[in-house]
Amino acid sequence: MTFPALPLLTRRLAACPPAFLEAPRWEGSGSLNVAALVYDTLDFMGGPPAATTALAPYLGPLEKMEKPSTAQERLRLTALACWLLNDSFFRDRPDLAPAAEEFLRSGWGELPSILKARDAVAVPERREELARRLLKALDLRPEGETPAQAEDRLGALDSVELRRVMEASRQAQERAKSVLEAMRKKAAQEAAAQYGRE
């Protein structure tokens, strides 16, 4: 089984045309037609034509609970994933098309509420994260990596996980400050008590 070289994908992402970051077409406004991109991408991969009803997730919020701003980022990220899937590696790969369709439709989770699409183009780590997420969804991994290495690297880059551990770090820092404050207070009390005795 062949795997794509990660640098090729991240370079492709870095070279993404600015049009992919424009406002998604949505209720009459916006210029980025994500539904059309998805349709063309799946066609490029050799998958079966997407039914019109299957394109609904690319025309607005997934559900009422999804914030408009999050939905916009999700659609932009979907457009970026389409840009990646238009790499020659994925041409005429109908075996990958179903997984790709599922990823584009429902593979984002909390990511759009954390990651801005423009960062997924501009920041090297975020480019790598998006490329790895896509490969994982397609049950692929970067060329030259073992499944464990690929999993570990994605774990280190995962923005959602990153937010969780950085919040844990911040809380640990707060606890350390509390300990410090308690130590200072105790030292001040002891000093006051000693002064009183003298």
Add this chain to the structure above:
Amino acid sequence: MPTRLENLRDAWAAAWPKALALWSPYARLREPRWCFSEREAAEEGLTGSFAMIRLDDHGVVVNLKGVEALGLEDYALEVMGHEVGHHIYCPGDLTDQARMISRLRAALPTIEKHAGDLANIYADLLINNRLQREAGLRMADVYRALSGPSSRPGPLWTLYMRIYELLWGLNRGDLATGKITPALEGDAQWGARLFRAYAQDWVRGSGRFGALCFPYLLNDRTGELEKILSYFHDTRDAAAGGGVPAGLAEMDPDEEGESAHPSEDPVLGGVPRKKGTASTAQGGGDGQYREPFEYGQILKSMGVTLSDHDIAVAYYKERALRHLIPFPSRKAPVGKDPLPEGSDAWDTGESLAAIDWSETLMTSPRVIPGVTTRQRVYGTMEGTPPAPEPLDLDLYVDCSGSMPNPQTQMSYLTLAGTIVALSALRAGARVQATLWSGPGQFETTGGFVRDENRILRILTGYLGGSTAFPISLLGSTYRDRKPTDRPAHVLVISDDGVTTMFGPDEWRRSGLKIAAEALALARGGGTWCLNLFGRDASGTEYDQARNMGWTIFTVKDWADLVAFAQSFGRTHYEKGARP
């Protein structure tokens, strides 16, 4: 036949130019000092580690025995490139080392003692990251070869190694073999961002690294940092034997503000803490000075081996430098040099010594007094101005128990004394410095000297006893002073304890009389600079002092002494003005 270690030395010496070239094709450092035994390494000051640097002589010391014992023979470029990096990149020089340590100290409240050690591993990480990523060296393999400080690494070591893993794209557990909790993983992520963002501005990043490590050090019960450093502390004594870096007494702008956790740094994607909320770092730095104690602690963290007293001398000298002015000096009248202008007749009745015999004999070989005798006639021309005649300074600084110890707390008395004394020396004067406290309790240079260190060591000393002005010393200083001796100005810096000057000395002689005589013999005037905490210098003793000729200058706060010291010479003596 060369020994095994000699072969190793030759191989490493051959790699030395390449190690230098890793940092710059123009880098020039002399070849490392090679040690073939632990004893030789110890003589060079290298203990516990296998390589070290010295910033004072820009040297590198390598313990070949230690290299062999740790199995690092194949890592010549990695080890020596790392040591060169300490010289060229981080810390590079004593000043930046000191700035880094001061920021780390601000980030480590209550555990400031770890700042020097933490500075070492911070610098190591910066250097290793650059060597691994940019020069393609096998720094990760060096750590694998060393296999960490223990088989069960603690949280700090795990964090440190996890940062390396993230920076170098290594798998989790490749270097960090300890337990990785979510908080530790988060810290490592912040750390990796920190090292990427502040690689070129590493002094500013150092405080944040300290804040990152703070919880680990606070909870460290096993001395893990010491264990880490037992392998890698190659800058432990980097400043040993060197001088004191300049500019350390003043804090960097925002020095303490930049010692917050990386999660509070917008540059790293963090959210700044709202003003008024608690932070581990306290205070601000713009235009502020450290206390002498902290100044000394920073120097000691760098491996400086000076005594507290010597450190205090360096501290007050640095603080005084910006206030120095030429000490007042009085100019003598311009001298007249005689200028020969021919000859004239010499007549009887004039001084025989005035006869110019050459001219006389040229007029006639037969000498007829009053007829053939000649004398030389002189005109005058303006001579070269003599060198300025500076007033000697006789300085008495109160060091009774109510005054701060200048070696631990900022003492404005000491600073003012230092400013005036150094100004005097700069102008060519001599200084007698005396620190005084209780009866018979004083330290003095014992005469007017020009030895700056001797004077400053007196001024930065501490007595801390009762209060009794050394009137007998004042008397003996001037009792045998000749009129041809240079005039001296007597300056006393004190509080209301100065009036003990007029009390009787140990032989029951009147202090009033001794002071008056001394002031007259000094011929340069006298000043009392007193902190009376807002009160006026009124009362019998002060009136007596004024009548005697003392000028009394009062301040409301000790800090005002600095302004007094600056204006002291300018107001009374500048441009030859007499007091």
